Amino acid sequence: MFVDSSGRRARLLRRLGLLVGAVCVGYAAVLGLAFMGVGISVNPSSLLPFGAGGDGPGGPGPGSGAGPQGGVAPTGPPPSAGPSTSPSAVPSAASTD
């Protein structure tokens, strides 16, 4: 039973194993890189309009000038717990245990 003397099945499986192993390594590598943020540049300072030049959008002026100080009114006190529902709490249905 089960014996394959030609060795073809073993070869096939060895290749499959290699492939699976490579995929596993690749997966771990991608996650490692993505988690640590290796090799990416999403630092927007290089992209931003007011990068180097000190003359941004009119210094501190315009914003607060036209500003709706009153708009801050409705809820005075500190942020409170805000929407305490962190996204993680949402769909943990069919997960771990």
Next chain:
Amino acid sequence: MTTPTTPTAPPSPPARGRRRAPSRIGRAASRAAALQRPRVLLALLLLLALTCVMLLDGYLRAEVGGDERVRTGASASDVPDDVLDGGPILTFPGGQATTVSVPDKTIVLTFDDGPDPTWTPQVLDILDEYDVPGTFFLVGSMISRHPGIVRDLVEQGNEVGVHTFTHVDLSYQSEARVTREVEQTQLALAGAAGITTTLFRAPYSSETNAIDDYSWPVYQNLGEDGYTSVFIDTDSDDWKRPGVSKIVEWATPEDDEGASVLFHDAGGERSQTIAALPKYIEKMKAKGYTFTTVSGAMADQQSPQQQQQQEQESQQPGGGRQPEQSGGGLQAAHHKATGATLYEGKALVAAVAVAEWTVPALSVGLVIVGVAVMGRFAMMLVLARRHHRQRNRRRFSWGPPVTGPVSVVVPAYNEKECIEATLRSLARSTHPVEIIVVDDGSTDGTAEIAESLGLPGVRVVRQANAGKPAALNNGVRHARYDIVVMMDGDTVFEPDTVRHLVQPFADPAVGAVAGNAKVGNRRTLIGAWQHIEYVMGFNLDRRMYDLLRCMPTIPGAIGAFRREAVLQAGGMSDDTLAEDTDITIALHRAGWRVVYEEHARAWTEAPGSLGQLWSQRYRWSYGTMQALWKHRRSLTDKGPSGRFGRVGMPLVVLFQVVTPVFAPLIDVFTVYSMVFVDFRAALLAWLAVLGVQLVCAAYAFRLDREKYRYLLMMPLQQLAYRQMMYLVLIHSCVTALTGGRLRWQKLKRTGEVGTPAGNG
């Protein structure tokens, strides 16, 4: 579990390797290592990938690295007053904190915590219907799980901002973590929609006057990196679900002031938000308000020439923004993701998709295993009890007592340590026996020892080394009586054993009887583990299989057969490495009944080292699979063969192949839950399962009147022995798939098992 069969004949394999290792043992070891090393490596890689998948999944659900702390009521003495009193859009051009307000009669709709597969599309429909843009502050983990929604959202002309990856309060996090949270979110965004963004909103933030000394550095650092932090003017507080009218009222700014308004399109049940949004938009439109995005509001507040200048500057370094797509600067914060960011982002989204599929699939596997294991325990307890009661009832009998002489076949290959004890124990038998020792070409004088004992009724048959099945067949041919008892050369019977073992043959339907094999050398740790395993296997499994009439294996250490039945089945076959399982299944298929006789005890020597145990079990599990495969046609047969195929086979496959193959999941999930989810709950669950097993084991020990103290080894068994057993099974599955040749390996014997009474 398969049961003891002692290997008798290693047909010295032709040397396959080209190089000659110095010794036979060395050669075998190196061959085994060469066979196993790639497998071990692959197994480790699979484990690594599985760990990654689970960690990622846990990270997405904030089980891994989650932090639910939210800071409140901290002082704000370090925060500049003009920021506290300023507009909701905070930038740091040239390192200088600057706030921008939303222009009068303008609303910036902002939605936090999305995307959510239920609510976000509904929000998008509403925005589309009223033709107003929104600004969505997205959580990275949600982006990576629902990339399609983000793509739609961006294509529809809405603006997006970063709301961290896991929705943590950044004021508690290290600078490195803050950077990671933002970068990971950007990656997810790049992978989902091909863009990055310069907008940011901190979780649990609200108005600028709520910035405190702990969150201020976060905004400062991010601002110096070029991020625009966006706060709010009015808060709909829709997450409190106060009712539609309250949401609309709270979201409405006073007078005709402009406002950055906070809604939530995720993080809980949001039907009130969905209901309030159209009403709010209609109300504000009626008041003459216009709607824009954060970038739109910033552009409106800037003088035209500044705007122009900026646009020119921005074209140079990043080459990023796409004015074509972004309806008139409404998406000015977006930049096209390129190069490594784009590809890594896509890889991240793909990796998350894999995890999103894998983890539920594994959970289903785990549930199947859990149900199978627990169902098996329940079934075993019920049936073992019934079996015990039935067979030990005072009135129970198989028929008229069997008193005629029987033949005992003892195949022996190099058993010089044990053969004497074996034969002497048979000679003390209370049942008349003829003893046929089949010497399978031993080189250690086993046959001579057997002859020199001068015991009455012992015949020694010699044959050239041909393997255990051939030796058994040879013995059956030489047997004079109709009932043949088969045992191993290293097994010791009690005086009553044979008498008990043959009584079921009073029932003419019974073709074979399995005895009760016991581990003699149980004083070592692995001896004790195997002892527990044997007691459970014989007192629970075998009783269950007996009543279900589908016992898969008569143990090679102790079994009795009707000679006629064995001959009818064509004798023992060397098709498989588990000839005992093979013949048992063949008897079932021929319509014979196979029963278990608990009182017929045989003492056997269990492998004393892990290496020996490994090779024994490797052979058993491989042989069992071979036997199942050999008899696969019984699945579609009619009559008794079909019955075994449809009742016995599935049970054996489920309990002896599928469950053990998936069993590693139990360990992986247990460890994961202990480390990341809830240590106490996971530990309790583990202890509960252990408790169930202990109860079953204790019952088995009670049925066999064994001493309970060996059960102390059981928790340890869960931590090493069980893992070894499933590794063996997986290993033999792979061998079966590759079609490699697996051979008998003679176990080393010490001959220490001798006195049945003294053990225990």
